[in-house]
Amino acid sequence: MGIFKLRKNKKFDYTPRYFDDKGEGNPFEIKHKFDEYRTTVGNYGFKAKLVNALSELKGENNKEANRRIFIIIAVLVLVFLFIIDFDLSIFFS
DSSP states (O other): OOSSOOOOOOOOOOOOTTOOTTOOSOTTOOOOTTGGGOSSOSSOOHHHHHHHHHHHHTOGGGHHHHHHHHHHHHHHHHHHHHHTTOOGGGSOO
């Protein structure tokens, strides 16, 4: 019972209940559902992440999704301008 001695923590041999015994992956690792499909997830630098995000944005399969996002943003901006009672007649002569 020394005053300056710290107690050691107890160690337990715990294996999670639904852990695969084949050793595939880490049972304590938390990862998102779509991480394996993304190119911007990982321990890369800022420039590499930016380049990957821009190349992913320019992909052919994302054209329809990008158009949909643009339309949604445009509608939300117009709703916001309507709420703050912005006069849209300054854009038309």
